[in-house]
Amino acid sequence: MAFYGPDDRLATKVAVGIVDQDNEVQALERWFSQDESDIRRQNSVFREILRFIETQGAKSVVMTDGIFGCPHEEGIDYPEGESCPQCPFWGK
Numbered sequence: 001m002a003f004y005g006p007d008d009r010l011a012t013k014v015a016v017g018i019v020d021q022d023n024e025v026q027a028l029e030r031w032f033s034q035d036e037s038d039i040r041r042q043n044s045v046f047r048e049i050l051r052f053i054e055t056q057g058a059k060s061v062v063m064t065d066g067i068f069g070c071p072h073e074e075g076i077d078y079p080e081g082e083s084c085p086q087c088p089f090w091g092k
Helices: 043-056
Strands: 002-004 013-019 025-032 067-069
Touching: 013 043, 025 043
Parallel strands: 002 067
Antiparallel strands: 002 013, 013 025
């Protein structure tokens, strides 16, 4: 489980990946804050995450400490090898 945001104080996205014993991703879901509030304070999102984890049969959970980086995806939301134009805080 990893949190992402425009800076290191506001999380607007959370991603949860389920990996097998060989570290192969079996399932991946993402949730986004609908109103740009901190997703870490949205209980409804955590209920959905818990359901996802239980449905996948996960045995343990690992979570990043703090916010991991920009919520936008390199190669999808902006060109690979460049910094996100929407999140200058995370610039290279």
